[in-house]
Amino acid sequence: MLTKRIIPCLDVKNGQTVKGINFLNIKEVGDAVELGAQYARDGADELVFLDITATNEKRKTLSELVSRIARNINIPFTVGGGISSVDDVSVLLNCGADKISVNTAAVRNPQLINDLALNFGSQCVVLAVDTKFVDGEWLVYLNGGRIPTEIRTKDWVKEAVDRGAGEILLTSMNNDGTKDGFAIDITKAVSESVNVPVIASGGAGTMEHFTEVFKEGKADAALAASIFHYGEIGIAELKAYLKKNGIEIRI
């Protein structure tokens, strides 16, 4: 049986891992490659590296980091953060990334998704969506959650899948950093409306939250950062718990 995936997310700035709380308050917590390798040994099913470097050196530091990750880590990994062209993606895949995620650039230029799927295959194109529940609607936010749009999340995800996105990484801004649990309703709605895998993100605080997002949220994978970075929940411990609770998990 295909198993549910546990995915630690490493926010990266200048090659170091950092984690923002509610998209603010950035703290450095260590070397991205070392931390990723440790997670792989602990039983992580995949890794996501989100680059939040905003300097002119970004492209170079990111491709160097991706090469180091590819050499050192024996599980799949996705790279995202400011990716906006076929050329950007080509460089990262050639450095050894398995998948890339696009977010703001795909909203600004939806044709990017078609171009990426055509050039590299849907299997490596992850659409990342930051969503926020505002006035009774889940809406898409851009630029790391700073810019609101009037686009309904479900509509955008459907369009992106039609254009060739192979997987959805859905982050609820209402939940992110709260440790109060994932956004079950929008995760379930998105997961049931498209036939590609959905990674739920934002809000993980306890092991029960993972059971809930897999069973009720119909997520195919769950992503978290701080609970893993600060050792609040161990990956091996989490996976043993989920397996005991009837979730298909790779141990």
Add this chain to the structure above:
Amino acid sequence: MKIAIVKYNAGNIRSVSCALERIGISAEVSDDPEVLAAADKVIFPGVGEASTAMAYLKAKKLDLLIPQLKQPVLGICLGLQLMCRHSEEGNADCLNIFDLDVKRFDDKLKVPQIGWNDLTDLKSDLFKGLPENPYVYFVHGYYAELGENTIAKAEYGLQYSAALNKGNFYATQFHPEKSGSVGETILRNFIELK
């Protein structure tokens, strides 16, 4: 020992060479028929689209070379599919090493299948030293049906060939280069094949 990786327009060549380096093996990436024919082992990787990949192989005459190779050959993912008779993806006639058709998963499932799935009915030295039902990493929208060359099965909506073997030709639908320590054991077993 000389290990060659077939160079073509496939996405995961670097991942495969990195995985080999992690187990202490260096490999040459080449589309030169002489280099490939002279290697002790050949790895035929692949992430991409079947008809586009076949067109590239034909342009380089690798479609004629690969089925003639006598040393152990390991196809990975799209590599496995291209070693079959025909693929529904782009209606491509393939290398016909394995007498099997490659079909698309039912769209009632999430396609592509992405993630870790377990192997059953293991029948090959490729899996020496592994637990009975090891988990490995898959990313694919198409699958090879079961047949007499099936040496491992997986299930996603239906049972399909997770690995194949016929004579010196081996192939895995999953990615050993991304399957943690299980994948490393499989790659090492392939390298140690006589």
